[in-house]
Amino acid sequence: MSNTAGKLVTSKSELDLDHPYIEDYLPSGSTIDEPRGKLSLRDLLDISPTLTEAGGAIVDDSFTRCFKSNPPEPWNWNIYLFPLWCFGVVVRYCILFPLRCFTLAFGWFIFLSTFIPLHSLLKGHDRLSKKIERLLVEMICSFFVASWTGVVKYHGPRPSIRPKQVYVANHTSMIDFIVLEQMTPFAVIMQKHPGWVGLLQSTILETVGCIWFNRSEAKDREIVARKLRDHVQGTDNNPLLIFPEGTCVNNNYTVMFKKGAFELDCTVCPIAIKYNKIFVDAFWNSRKQSFTMHLLQLMTSWAVVCEVWYLEPQTIRPGETAIEFAERVRDMISLRAGLKKVPWDGYLKYSRPSSKHSERKQQSFAESILARLEAK
Amino acid sequence: MSEFLDPTDSPSVNTIDLETVVGSTYYSGDDSTRRTLSRRNGEFEGVKMGNTSSMLTQYDIEEVQGHCQDLFEQQEILSLYQRFCQLDRNSKGFISSDEFLSVPEFAMNPLSQRLLRMVDGLNFKEFVAFLSAFSAKASLRQKVKLIFKVYDSNCNGKVSSKDIMEVLRDLSGSFMSDEQREQVLSQVMTEAGYTSDSFLTLEDFIKVFGSCKPEMDVEIPVD
Numbered sequence: 001m002s003n004t005a006g007k008l009v010t011s012k013s014e015l016d017l018d019h020p021y022i023e024d025y026l027p028s029g030s031t032i033d034e035p036r037g038k039l040s041l042r043d044l045l046d047i048s049p050t051l052t053e054a055g056g057a058i059v060d061d062s063f064t065r066c067f068k069s070n071p072p073e074p075w076n077w078n079i080y081l082f083p084l085w086c087f088g089v090v091v092r093y094c095i096l097f098p099l100r101c102f103t104l105a106f107g108w109f110i111f112l113s114t115f116i117p118l119h120s121l122l123k124g125h126d127r128l129s130k131k132i133e134r135l136l137v138e139m140i141c142s143f144f145v146a147s148w149t150g151v152v153k154y155h156g157p158r159p160s161i162r163p164k165q166v167y168v169a170n171h172t173s174m175i176d177f178i179v180l181e182q183m184t185p186f187a188v189i190m191q192k193h194p195g196w197v198g199l200l201q202s203t204i205l206e207t208v209g210c211i212w213f214n215r216s217e218a219k220d221r222e223i224v225a226r227k228l229r230d231h232v233q234g235t236d237n238n239p240l241l242i243f244p245e246g247t248c249v250n251n252n253y254t255v256m257f258k259k260g261a262f263e264l265d266c267t268v269c270p271i272a273i274k275y276n277k278i279f280v281d282a283f284w285n286s287r288k289q290s291f292t293m294h295l296l297q298l299m300t301s302w303a304v305v306c307e308v309w310y311l312e313p314q315t316i317r318p319g320e321t322a323i324e325f326a327e328r329v330r331d332m333i334s335l336r337a338g339l340k341k342v343p344w345d346g347y348l349k350y351s352r353p354s355s356k357h358s359e360r361k362q363q364s365f366a367e368s369i370l371a372r373l374e375a376k
Numbered sequence: 377m378s379e380f381l382d383p384t385d386s387p388s389v390n391t392i393d394l395e396t397v398v399g400s401t402y403y404s405g406d407d408s409t410r411r412t413l414s415r416r417n418g419e420f421e422g423v424k425m426g427n428t429s430s431m432l433t434q435y436d437i438e439e440v441q442g443h444c445q446d447l448f449e450q451q452e453i454l455s456l457y458q459r460f461c462q463l464d465r466n467s468k469g470f471i472s473s474d475e476f477l478s479v480p481e482f483a484m485n486p487l488s489q490r491l492l493r494m495v496d497g498l499n500f501k502e503f504v505a506f507l508s509a510f511s512a513k514a515s516l517r518q519k520v521k522l523i524f525k526v527y528d529s530n531c532n533g534k535v536s537s538k539d540i541m542e543v544l545r546d547l548s549g550s551f552m553s554d555e556q557r558e559q560v561l562s563q564v565m566t567e568a569g570y571t572s573d574s575f576l577t578l579e580d581f582i583k584v585f586g587s588c589k590p591e592m593d594v595e596i597p598v599d
Contacts, residue, residue, distance in 0.1 A: 039560065041568035041584050044540065047523060048590035050487050050547065055510040055594045057481035058495070059459060064479060068462065287465075348480045357484040362549030365486075370552065373560055 039372045050361070063344045066253040069283050092300050100147040100299050107143025111136055115204070127236075133207045134185035134238065140204075141182035144175075149303040152179055156310035159184050159269060163235055165313070168261050169271035170333050171243035172251040173284035174291060175298070176273055179306060181208075186241035187231065189224070191215055197291055209238050215246075215350065225260055232264050241271075244326065247346035250283040251275050254339045255346040257330045259322040269313040270329050272337035276305040287349075309336050432457055443501045444508035447518075452511075452596040453504060460500050470497045486546050490526055510594040517582060519592050524581045534575040537561060 076085035115136050118129060145152065159167065167186065169176060174197075177188050187209035192198060201212065211231060213224045231237050244257035251274065262268060275282040280301035284294045298304055311332055316325045334341050432440075437450050448456070463471045463479070473496045477483045485491070495506055508514060509522035527535045527543055544557050552560075562572060568584065570576070576584075 039564055041564045041570075042586070042588075044544070044560065044564050045523065045527075045581065045584055046590055047487065047526065047543065047547065048519070048592040050485060051491075051523065051526065052510070052592050052594060054482055054485040054487055054491050055507065055592070057479050057485065058476070059456070059507065059510075059594050060597050061479045061481045063481065064462065344480060349478075352477060353480045353484050358486050358488075359549055359551075361484070362486055362547060363551045366548040366551035369548065369560060370556065373556075373563070 039369065043372070044369075050365075062253075062342045063348060066249050066255055066342055066344070067285065067349065069250055069281055069285055069288075072277075072281065092302065096149070096302075097300050100149070104143060104147040107140055107147075111140045111143075119207075130207075130236075137204065137208050138182055138185055141178045144178050145182050145304075148175075148298040148301070150179065151303055151305045152182075153307045154183060154310070155307065159239060159310060161239055164232060164266040165239055165269060166232060166261055166264055166266050167239055167241045167269045167271055168244050168257070168329060168333075169241065169273055170251075170254055170337060170339065171245045171248050172273065172275060173248055173282050173294065175282060175284070175304070176243070177241070179273070179308065180241060180271065183308075185238050187211070187238040188241045189213060189228065189243075193291070195290075195292075211240075215347070221260075228260065228264055232266055244330075245346045247349055248284050248286060249346065250285075251277075251337075252339060253342045254330055254334045255342055255344050257326040258345075259326045262316065262326045262329070263322040267313045267315050268325075268329055270311040270333050270336075272309040272311060272333045274307050274337040274339075276307075279303045279305045282306070307337075311336060440501050440504050444505045445518075447508040447511040447513050448504065448596070451598045455596050455598050456504055456507065457500060460503055470499050471503070472496065486549065487526065487543075490529065490543070490546065493529065494525060507594070510592055512593045512595075514592075516585065516587070516589045519590050520581050520585050521578060522592075523590065524578050534577060535581070536575055537565065537572045 076082045115133070118132055118136075159165075161184075167180075169180065174190075177186070177190070180186060181188075185208055188205075189211040190201065190205075190213075192201060192212040192214055201210065209231065211224065211227050214220050228240070228242075231240055242261040244259075244261045245255050246258050247255070249255055280298060280303070282298070282304060284291070289297070314325075314329055314332070316322070320328075330341065333339070432454065437453050440453050441448065441450070460471065461467075463475050465475060473492050476492060476495065477488070482488055482491075495503070498506060506522075509518050524535065525531075527539050529539060529542070541557060541561060544552075544561065548557065565572065565574070
């Protein structure tokens with residue numbers, strides 16, 4: 001991707017530094033040849049290219065597609081399938097669900113009865129207690145996965161715990177973290193949530209070394225960048241797992257990766273996760289459901305089936321910028337998991353695009369008009 | 377002029393509340409599996425919507441088709457309905473400005489504010505009628521009419537130099553000075569035979585565009 005330093009005076013707002021020239025990806029509205037020659041009234045009045053782009057955006061746009069969860073096709077629409085489906089509902093809600101709740105409760109019981117004494121007793125033996133805590137967290141995550149009847153197939157060499165290593169993965173739901181954590185004790189960087197999830201975050205996940213951020217705080221970005229750097233430099237810390245998309249996407253697309261994870265001066269190990277939608281749609285649409293409802297939905301479905309690929313670790317190539325590196329890793333992950341790439345920043349879910357983009361369009365329009373004004 | 381669904385029309389109508397068919401109060405539809413496409417002023421049409429969003433009946437589709445002069449096919453109207461439901465997050469029956477602006481491609485468009493004024497608060501029928509100018513089947517007149525409406529922000533049927541100036545300002549932003557814009561405007565207006573005090577009507581617009589249809593086609597994805 002060529003650097004756009006030449007043409008436009010870029011505004012140095014934070015959101016802009018994150019991604020390359022969007023117009024390289026977007027279909028250009030005017031594929032018609034630029035009309036030459038003298039300016040006529042028709043040329044001035046003809047706003048059809050701009051209007052067409054707006055109309056196209058209203059009818060369909062690639063950003064909204066990333067967060068669309070397609071409801072599953074109903075298959076119970078006739079006389080013999082419907083009782084079968086009813087039977088299935090009974091099995092799921094009255095047999096499987098209580099069993100799963102029990103499993104989960106049992107798992108929590110074991111976990112808490114080991115974790116709490118451990119925390120208070122083994123204050124002195126830091127290394128040992130850390131090791132046991134890691135194992136315990138792995139265990140409770142396995143219990144969680146069992147409570148959804150999770151069938152996870154891991155491909156590729158298991159990550160080794162080495163210094164100066166960062167893991168990145170595509171993000172579909174908070175359960176991504178649990179699925180990965182049951183294999184390896186990652187320290188993850190997450191948004192701080194309210195409610196019981198926040199409680200879990202501040203107590204248990206602290207022990208694995210997780211880092212919190214707050215999307216709504218403006219200055220947060222630098223603080224988080226510093227915390228990331230400190231964590232990665234530390235020798236005894238758990239490997240860091242980052243979801244560079246910054247938000248949950250529906251497992252059919254990937255949005256732009258934030259470059260923060262790629263400028264830490266370490267090896268980046270990509271992980272691709274793909275959920276099988278036949279069993280359940282694991283996409284957590286945080287605007288539509290709370291995490292509790294999402295978990296309940298998973299616990300009342302048949303199974304959560306997914307595949308996890310640990311891909312080859314990558315380092316930044318000489319002459320490559322962090323953004324290009326992020327895009328290269330995103331290509332790898334999208335290819336492996338069969339996801340389509342989309343040139344949008346995931347944070348556009350929460351905020352409007354910066355005026356830089358409309359300014360670019362305005363500039364090209366102004367330039368073409370002025371050029372034709374000169375040409376008499 | 378409110379339109380009611382004939383209760384004997386199709387089986388999917390049976391589940392509609394009596395309220396929505398008879399009453400004239402605004403039915404806000406707090407049941408998430410039902411929705412009425414209601415106008416803000418209280419008239420409405422009742423439509424049942426199941427959990428999958430393509431539950432428009434044949435009657436509804438034909439009604440919408442009639443309203444947009446048959447410029448869309450039935451499949452396209454179904455796709456547009458899915459899109460409408462997707463953008464209208466809390467099933468109010470219309471899409472608010474905020475929801476339009478949540479589409480980044482739309483928010484980035486220099487004419488977004490003008491279009492928002494035209495498109496904010498429309499119900500589904502009006503939404504389809506608005507988009508009908510973008511259909512490949514639309515005539516030159518229909519397309520130019522949409523362009524005219526974008527210029528004519530006060531809807532008085534006349535477009536003044538000031539209106540054209542404002543649109544030019546939206547399109548060029550800070551990259552052209554006011555003097556340059558004045559210069560461009562007066563040059564093209566004089567050449568076309570108008571003065572700075574002239575008003576352009578829809579007929580004038582059609583004359584300016586001549587026989588060359590503006591390229592303004594949007595394809596509706598049909599899955």
